[in-house]
Amino acid sequence: MDFRYTARTTDGAVVRGWLNAADAESAVAGLRRRALFVTAVEPKRIWNREFRWPQAPTGSSSARVAFFRSFATLVRAGVPMRRGLNVTIERCENVTFANALRDVLADIERGDPLSVAFARRPRAFAPLIVAMVAAGEGGGILDDVLDRIASFLERDHALRKSVVSALAYPATVLFASLTLVTFLIVRVVPMFSTLFASFHVPLPLSTRVLMAIGDIASRPASTAIALSVAALAVAGSVATSRTRTGQLAFDRFRLSLPIVGTLLRKTIVARFARMLGTLVHSGIELSVALDVVLPVTGSPVHAAALGNVAIALREGEALTPPLAATGIFDPMLIALIDVGEETGMLDVMLPKAADYFESDVAAAIATLGAVIEPALIAVLGVIVGLIVYSVFIPLYSLIGSVSQ
Numbered sequence: 001m002d003f004r005y006t007a008r009t010t011d012g013a014v015v016r017g018w019l020n021a022a023d024a025e026s027a028v029a030g031l032r033r034r035a036l037f038v039t040a041v042e043p044k045r046i047w048n049r050e051f052r053w054p055q056a057p058t059g060s061s062s063a064r065v066a067f068f069r070s071f072a073t074l075v076r077a078g079v080p081m082r083r084g085l086n087v088t089i090e091r092c093e094n095v096t097f098a099n100a101l102r103d104v105l106a107d108i109e110r111g112d113p114l115s116v117a118f119a120r121r122p123r124a125f126a127p128l129i130v131a132m133v134a135a136g137e138g139g140g141i142l143d144d145v146l147d148r149i150a151s152f153l154e155r156d157h158a159l160r161k162s163v164v165s166a167l168a169y170p171a172t173v174l175f176a177s178l179t180l181v182t183f184l185i186v187r188v189v190p191m192f193s194t195l196f197a198s199f200h201v202p203l204p205l206s207t208r209v210l211m212a213i214g215d216i217a218s219r220p221a222s223t224a225i226a227l228s229v230a231a232l233a234v235a236g237s238v239a240t241s242r243t244r245t246g247q248l249a250f251d252r253f254r255l256s257l258p259i260v261g262t263l264l265r266k267t268i269v270a271r272f273a274r275m276l277g278t279l280v281h282s283g284i285e286l287s288v289a290l291d292v293v294l295p296v297t298g299s300p301v302h303a304a305a306l307g308n309v310a311i312a313l314r315e316g317e318a319l320t321p322p323l324a325a326t327g328i329f330d331p332m333l334i335a336l337i338d339v340g341e342e343t344g345m346l347d348v349m350l351p352k353a354a355d356y357f358e359s360d361v362a363a364a365i366a367t368l369g370a371v372i373e374p375a376l377i378a379v380l381g382v383i384v385g386l387i388v389y390s391v392f393i394p395l396y397s398l399i400g401s402v403s404q
Helices: 024-033 061-076 081-091 095-109 114-119 127-139 142-199 205-217 220-241 244-255 260-281 286-296 300-314 320-325 331-343 346-403
Strands: 002-008 014-020 037-043
Touching: 002 024, 014 024, 014 286, 024 037, 024 286, 024 300, 061 081, 061 095, 061 142, 081 095, 095 114, 114 127, 127 142, 127 260, 127 286, 142 205, 142 260, 142 346, 205 220, 205 346, 220 244, 244 260, 244 300, 260 286, 260 300, 260 346, 286 300, 300 320, 320 331, 331 346
Parallel strands: none
Antiparallel strands: 002 014, 002 037
């Protein structure tokens, strides 16, 4: 289940967020392991009464990467944290993110740790970043941790960008194709229908069907009904997506799609391995790292499965058996994690697994472009060809009869 919690850090700062756990007691136990004093834990409602759009992260990915890379260099060079933040704020070109950094600087000047200042601004600094910075502060390796965060954000941004770019072109072609076909049926076909009716031209079956579709589609009532149905479908989809069942159903659907689903599964596994490996390598306990990764997997199905894995870890099991029992993670990932646990090098094997699946994603993207593009063009050609055939065959007959 998903639980919404309110807690306080050791310095008294209020922290709010979401946590996936088996029950309320497990949720409280997980929060206490993060050194948080829990003040409220309540299960997520089936219908979210707040009903608001999710807030976008503050600032751009490139601004975050530039900040962490520069800040890590300054900290490693021995520059005081306050001075380092001032320098990075001056160099930050994203106004929104720069304002968030100014707020962080104000907290630092009041004596708060950097991790606490980050935790107060969850839109600018994700829980994964907060957990890594807290571990870096505790272990005295803040400069190394900041550098790892920058490397992780760079790889994650590149992975997301490549996947979005791969899916954007087919979506654009599909939208353009549907727009063209709709225009032909609604605007062009009725013109020929009137022409054929005035000359009493005998029409083949395909033409009569096309003319009937065009006649229905061109009526104002049909347009109103279509827009109403579309609005209801969008509203229903949005409402359903705010329920746990709806999120899981939609996620299962997109992961089951041919080619695209495979690409998404590989992307999710690559991000999971990269995030978990980065956290473990930063010295964060595995069970705590898994709790941090859960909300940012990008897949409700995988998050639910990892929730069961987290429970098993808290009960003393190793990572490999419960992860394999989920049945949704790639056997290659399971094998690499198993070797990492056996050799005590899990922090090394997880980044290797991420490298493997990221290269697999690149190969899947190449396959996606090679398969979907010609398939879409072929489908569009068949549809347009049927429309042209249905319209121009009777037109040729009409021209022949007129010329005689």
